Amino acid sequence: MTDAQETAADTTLRTPGGAPPDDVDSAPIPLLEPREGIPPVVADNDALAAVVAAFAAGTGPVAVDAERASGYRYGQRAYLVQLRREGAGSTLIDPVGCPDLTALGDAIGDAEWVLHAATQDLPCLREIGMTPSRLFDTELAGRLAGFARVGLGAMVENVLGYALEKGHSAVDWSTRPLPEPWLRYAALDVELLVDLRDALEEELDRQGKLEWAREEFAAIAAAPPPPPRKDPWRRTSGMHKVRRRRQMAVVRELWTARDQIAQRRDVSPGKVLGDAAIVEAALNMPPNAHALAALPGFGHRMSRKQLEQWQAAVDRARAIPEAELPQPGQPLTGPPPPRAWADKDPAAAARLTAARTAVSELAERLTMPQENLITPDTVRRLCWEPPKSVTAESVAEILTAHGARRWQVEQVTPSLVDALKAATS
Numbered sequence: 001m002t003d004a005q006e007t008a009a010d011t012t013l014r015t016p017g018g019a020p021p022d023d024v025d026s027a028p029i030p031l032l033e034p035r036e037g038i039p040p041v042v043a044d045n046d047a048l049a050a051v052v053a054a055f056a057a058g059t060g061p062v063a064v065d066a067e068r069a070s071g072y073r074y075g076q077r078a079y080l081v082q083l084r085r086e087g088a089g090s091t092l093i094d095p096v097g098c099p100d101l102t103a104l105g106d107a108i109g110d111a112e113w114v115l116h117a118a119t120q121d122l123p124c125l126r127e128i129g130m131t132p133s134r135l136f137d138t139e140l141a142g143r144l145a146g147f148a149r150v151g152l153g154a155m156v157e158n159v160l161g162y163a164l165e166k167g168h169s170a171v172d173w174s175t176r177p178l179p180e181p182w183l184r185y186a187a188l189d190v191e192l193l194v195d196l197r198d199a200l201e202e203e204l205d206r207q208g209k210l211e212w213a214r215e216e217f218a219a220i221a222a223a224p225p226p227p228p229r230k231d232p233w234r235r236t237s238g239m240h241k242v243r244r245r246r247q248m249a250v251v252r253e254l255w256t257a258r259d260q261i262a263q264r265r266d267v268s269p270g271k272v273l274g275d276a277a278i279v280e281a282a283l284n285m286p287p288n289a290h291a292l293a294a295l296p297g298f299g300h301r302m303s304r305k306q307l308e309q310w311q312a313a314v315d316r317a318r319a320i321p322e323a324e325l326p327q328p329g330q331p332l333t334g335p336p337p338p339r340a341w342a343d344k345d346p347a348a349a350a351r352l353t354a355a356r357t358a359v360s361e362l363a364e365r366l367t368m369p370q371e372n373l374i375t376p377d378t379v380r381r382l383c384w385e386p387p388k389s390v391t392a393e394s395v396a397e398i399l400t401a402h403g404a405r406r407w408q409v410e411q412v413t414p415s416l417v418d419a420l421k422a423a424t425s
Contacts, residue, residue, distance in 0.1 A: 028157045028161050028162055028163040029161060029162050029163065030162075030163045030165075031156075031162045031163060031164055031165070031188055031191065031192070032165070033184065033188075034090055034184070034187040034188060034191050035089075035090075035191065036089050036090065038092075038180065038183050038184050038187055039089065039090050039091050039092050039187060040092070041080075041092045041093070041094050041177075041178065041183065042091060042092065042093045042094065042097075042098060043093075043094040043096070043097030043098060044097055044098070045098065048093065048098045048101075048103070048104070049103075051088075051091050051093065051104065052103050052104050052107045053107075054087075054088040054089075054091075055083065055085050055088045055091070055104065055107050055108050056107035056108070057087060057088065058085035058086055058087035058088035058108075059085070059086050059087050060085065060086045060087075060111070060194065061085070061111060061112040061113070061114045061136065061194050061197060062083055062084070062085045062108045062111045062112070062113050062114065063082075063083060063084040063085070063114045063115075063190035063191075063193035063194050063197075064081070064082070064083050064113045064114065064115050064121070064125070064130075064132075064190070065081070065082040065083075065115065065116070065121065065186070065189045065190050065193070066078040066080065066081050066082070066121045066124050066125055067079055067080040067081075067082075067173040067186060068124055068173060069172050069173045069174040070170075070268070071170065071172075071268050071270065072172040072173075072174060072267070072268055072271075073172075073174050073266055073267060073268060074262045074263050074265070074266050074267060074268065074269070075263075076123060076124050077095070077124055077127060078095045078121075078124040078125065078127070078128060079094075079095060079096065079173035079174045080092060080093070080094060080095070080173055080178065080186055081093040081095060081101065081125070081128070081130075082186050082187060082189055082190045083104075083108075083190060084190040084191065084193065084194065085108070085111070086194075090187050090190060090191065092183060092186060092187060095128050096174075096176070099128060100128065100129050101128045101129045101130050102128075102129030102130075103129075104129075104130065105125075105129050105130035105131060109132075109133055110133065112132075112134050112135060112136055113132035113134070113135045113136070114135070114136045114138065114193045114194055114196075114197045115135060115136075115137055115138070115193075116137070116138045116139045116152045116155075116189075116193065117137065117139040117140075118135055118137040118139075118140070118217075118220055119137075119220060122220070123225065126225065132221055133221060134217065134218070134221055135217050135220060135221050136197050136201070136213075136217055137216070137217055137220060138152070138155060138193065138196050138197055138200055139151075139152070139155070140213070140216055140217070140220075140372070141197075141200040141201070141204060141213055142155050142200065143368060143369055143372050144204060144209050144212060144213050144216070144368050144372060145200060145203050145204055145207060145209065145367075145368075146207075146366075146367030146368055152164065152189065153166060155196060155200075156192050156196055159196060159199050159200065159203075160192055160195055160196060160199065162192060164188055164189070164192075165184070165185050165188060167185075168181065168182050168185040168186075169185075201213075207367075209366075211407065212405075212407040212408075215405045215406060215407050216372075216405065219405060231252075231326075232255075233251055233252045233255035233256065236251055236255055236275050236278055236279065237275040237276070237279075238275055238276060238279040239251065239279065241279055241283060242279060242282050242283065243328075245325035245326060245327070245328065246285070246317065246318070246320075246325060247282040247283060247285065248282070248325065248326045248328070249317035249320050249325050249326055250278075250281055250282040250285065250313070250314055250317040250318075251278055251279065251282045252317070252326055253313040253314070253316045253317040254273070254278045254281060254282070254310060254313045254314070254317075255278060256313075257309065257310070257312075257313045258272050258273045258278070273297065273310070274297050276296065276297055277295065277296065277297020277298055278297075280295045280296050280297055280298075281295060281297075281298070281310065281314055285314065285318070286311065286314060288311060289304070289307040289308050289310075289311040292307055292310060292311050292314065293307055298310065334377065334380070334381055334384075335348075335380050335381060335383075335384035335385075338352060338380065341384075345384070347423075347424070348383055348384050350423045350424075351383040351386060351419070351420055351423040351424070352379070352380065352383040352384075353423070354419035354420070354422055354423040355379050355382070355383050355416055355419045355420065355423075356379065357419070358412075358415040358416060358418065358419040359373060359374060359379060359412060359415065359416070361415070362411065362412060362415050366411070373408065373411065373412060374399070374404060374408050374412045375402075375403075375404075377402075378399060378402045378403065378404055379416075381398070381402055382395065382398050382399065382402075382416065382420075383420070385398075386398075386420055390417055390420045390421055390424075391417065392413050392414065392417055395413050395416055395417050395420070396409045396413045399412070399413065399416075
């Protein structure tokens with residue numbers, strides 16, 4: 001049994017009532033209602049001002065969560081924000097009615113925010129004026145502590161002995177009014193988040209990983225928003241089937257037209273036209289709307305006007321001069337794909353094999369996923385362009401230059417030095 005598994009079985013961890021469940025191992029206790037009941041949804045400035053005052057007067061960490069309408073609406077905006085803090089209780093805020101939460105973000109700006117999978121929620125929180133100065137990510141903490149299942153429900157059950165309600169995570173949170181069962185689910189998502197944080201902090205400290213986690217959390221809080229993705233149309237599902245440049249142009253034109261329509265209608269692009277239909281049109285290059293209608297995804301339920309707008313996109317791609325067609329793949333900014341290393345640079349391939357084995361063995365000893373110990377991309381870059389003289393100092397310098405945190409550098413450098421030297425001996 002690993003240290004993390006022992007912690008999961010430990011029935012002395014803190015719970016909402018201050019006492020452990022009677023039998024954590026065999027019967028998690030269903031958590032059916034928030035402690036103070038379902039809070040009313042805050043949807044106007046007066047109610048928001050009261051929440052801001054209450055949370056500013058609260059104490060300790062602030063549990064924060066957000067619900068989006070992925071798969072239903074365009075973009076990743078928040079449609080409900082949940083918070084909980086000692087002394088303030090829980091609150092549910094409607095960002096449609098209260099689109100600017102800067103005052104609330106400022107009121108809790110000095111507090112530690114507790115989020116689960118923080119990188120998923122931070123972008124949509126940032127859009128409405130909420131950015132933490134420091135945070136604790138319970139999902140990442142679970143990974144570093146060695147838990148096999150790190151979803152919020154699994155963590156709450158394994159660590160605290162409570163079973164959260166399931167089933168509403170993928171609903172359309174843009175629905176108004178929100179049904180009561182959804183609101184109950186949302187409030188319960190922050191009910192035990194601080195309790196989970198406290199238990200995980202204790203476990204990380206016991207394993208000697210607490211400072212590692214703090215470095216990770218600080219890096220997340222300090223990270224700037226990611227830049228816009230270059231050529232997002234290349235991520236169309238099934239794109240690997242598209243080989244010719246003219247066909248790629250069809251994908252690009254259809255993807256762009258779909259995105260514009262989806263944005264204008266505020267619906268998920270997949271509800272406008274599926275990726276599979278875009279790829280079918282690219283592969284078949286239909287000469288007219290009648291031929292397009294015969295392809296999968298452009299069936300009888302699609303109107304003549306819709307067919308003509310998609311056919312117009314295909315025709316635009318057909319008319320692009322040869323020199324302006326998209327190039328296969330994207331310009332590489334780093335090493336080539338590892339599958340090509342054996343042919344391009346057999347020595348580099350040997351280094352990568354040795355380095356991957358070393359990282360895997362170390363991650364297993366430390367009881368954490370390899371990608372949390374050091375990113376695979378960082379290992380690839382080191383092995384593709386190693387230092388001329390392989391020393392602890394030179395390897396550490398390269399790892400740091402590629403964004404590795406101090407704790408990661410300290411842990412992996414000895415193993416990587418040995419691996420690189422063994423691969424070249």
